[in-house]
Amino acid sequence: MSSGPLIEIRRLYKSYTRGGQAIPVLTDVSFEIGRGEFLALMGPSGSGKSTLLNCLAGIDRVDSGEIVVNGQDITLLDETDLARWRSRSVGFIFQFYNLIPVLTALENVELPLLLTGLTRRERREHAAAALAAVGLSDRSDHYPAQLSGGQQQRVAIARAVVTDPDILVADEPTGDLDRTSAEEILTLMNRLNQELEKTIIMVTHDPRAAQEAHVLRHLDKGELSRAADTPGR
Amino acid sequence: MAIPLSYSWRNLLTRRVTTVLTAGGMALVVFVFTATLMLAEGLRQTLVSTGSPDNVVVLRKSSETEVQSTLDRQVSNIAATQPELATDSQGRTMAAREVVVLFVLPKRTGEKSNVVIRGVGETSLELRPQVRLIEGRMPAPGSTEIMVGQSVLTKFAGVGLGQTMRFGQRLWTVVGVFDAGRTGFSSEIWGDAEQLMQAFRRQAFSVVVAKLRDPDGFEPYKARIEGDPRLQAEVKRERQYYEDQSKALSRFLKVLGVSLTGIFSVGAMLGASITMYSSVATRTAEIGTLRALGFRRRDILLAFLAEALLLGALGGAAGVAASSLLGFLTFSTTNFQTFSELAFGFTLTGEIAATSVGFALFMGVVGGFLPALRASRLVIVEALRSG
């Protein structure tokens, strides 16, 4: 595997049309994300952070430009291939956890594994292991509504890592949590980055959250800048 | 592997009230649908089991029913004495010359309705093993005594044991009540053929009913009787005769049932559709999440179709279960061919149950298709944003 950057973004353009008028969101964005990097993306509301993250994660389409991950330009994949790529390469962590309410914690974690060739038993084992890794083995049979916000987010993190993807994307993962839970989540994410060498891209408004990251980038009016004071660890 | 069925099922359980109401609407339609099929089947079975497999009926050519048929004495005698027919212990052929007339009697409800009065011979009873005397005694041959079928007794007034009634300018005394199970005979009154012919001033019999020595004798018997131009007669297996009788009414019931439920089902499908649309609307973010995780549009489509199908299955099962209770009812209607009262029940068969559940699943799929399609067509980022 190449030792270069994991993700290369080149000349990315993205606009939304509203009322027949094109509103540019990302204009000529280019940057690289190294393997094993923990990147925090900050910027004012409406600056296009989520849009950029969604494009990187392969759930939104760009107007032009390239997103090369592991040597493969994902903007060229058709919908089916892109879905398969996501299921193997990306773990999602959402602000509102996005667990499936009718599935238990364990079943939620197992969900992405349904897209793999694993047997039922292997799936259960993997899911249980992931749930154990976030410290929620004793909550396997709980439904999301029976868990606190922090616990739900930990289940969501277990779901994000259960397929062992290279990349984790997190859009304001602590945005809906109290400070203590937020700290827990950030510590967990840091461990995933350190121990499992996950490349993490996290959008956040929270300076404390950004502090956990290695690299900090600011997005303003669709243009990207590397923060002068990238937090060191 | 796709999204598991348990996901669809649990979503139905979560919205318990909506699910019950929607499935209930479908169940009502299925109930009506199943009930009419059961009615048609009950009618068919009643009439078919009225006939015995090795009995033949001889009628006048192109007369569809016994009531319309007339066979004069000579023709009846020829039809009743043929080598293919079985004989009893005394060597007599097992054939009965019968006369069938309609007579209007008052029902217990006060309305009037036609009743079949069958003038029978001595062998008639042997030819119909289904007919059993349950009360009183058999009418004496050559007398004006009569016996009434069980259904006649329950539906009509003044036909109880010991009561008398007047028809054909004579007074007839009920001396017996017979049961013929779920056959058309239960809705008849039986008396002496000769007496009834005199009373109704008839010269001819209506039919000859005979038992075959062995069922293979049917073809040669039929060929000989129908081939004789003097006789102008038609031969049918008794089963076939009664099955033919059931066809028109059976078909009418089915057409009525299917077109009625066809109209109702539009409502049920709309209901399912609305339920599924709202299910998609409240789970938009969830759908976005599933798509982000890598599930394809097809997986989403199937999950929601499965949900609609399960809804249909619930409605179908409830509808069939409810209509199966109708099996305990007996129903009475006018037999269109003879315009006489006929008692029969709702009969549920495996085929009817399967058809009804199939119909319910069909409603589920049709109602759920557009919502499922919408779910599968959501744009991921927009769906996620809606949370």
Ligand SMILES: Nc1ncnc2c1ncn2[C@@H]1O[C@H](COP(=O)(O)OP(=O)(O)OP(=O)(O)O)[C@@H](O)[C@H]1O
């Ligand atoms: N589907 C869409 N249709 C039209 N405009 C959109 C759409 N999605 C995003 N936008 C616009 O694109 C711009 C960037 O949106 P985006 O969600 O990426 O911002 P953000 O930086 O994540 O903001 P926030 O910090 O508030 O989450 C905004 O002006 C938004 O209104």
Ligand SMILES: [Mg+2]
């Ligand atoms: Mg955002």
